[in-house]
Amino acid sequence: MSSSEADDAWYKREWEPHTDGSSVLITPADRDGERATARVLEGAWRCSIMPFAMLCPVDFYAVRDARVCAVLELRRRTHAFGRFPTVYLSVRKWLALQMCAAGLAVPALFVVRFVDCLCFVNLTTLDTPIRTSIGGHARIVHKQSDIEPVFHIPLGSFVEIKQKVKS
Secondary structure: OOHHHHHHHHHOOOOEEOOOOOEEOOOHHHHHHHHHHHHHHHHHHOOEEEEOOOOOOOOEEEEEOOEEEEEEEEEEOOOOOOOOOEEEEEHHHHHHHHHHHHHHOOOEEEEEEOOOOEEEEEOOOOOOOOEEEEEEOOOOOOOHHHEEEEEEEEHHHOEEOOOOOOO
16 A cells, blocks of 8 residues: 555544544554554563553553553554654644653653554653644544644654564
């Protein structure tokens, strides 16, 4: 699938009703991708990756030795690492991750699966200057937050994760 086909498919995704009636934009393929990434992280980091509740602004947390050891945002990109100089993260998501990390006294990790590698950056200790812009999508597709303030995290800030699957 080309990048433009993947982008087009993203715009055509269907809303899924949540148990409380809220609409959630996630597909079975999205969930499968998150589970696959979580399995790799569990093997590489010797932990369990657990989801927060569906409507929580922070998606996942990591547990090791019965203690929360990180909060995470998992992303999947349809292009290779290096195609663009940065990966964007919404200011809204960054704030939620930072508040959760501060409250739990754990790092906030931004994990991105590219087509050719899996990488992460520790947002809690990131000291690289971050460019901000209004970003997201070219048009509002499903909700107002389709276009919002974003941080551009430089690729040089990311660390590659060696891929092992927890058995």
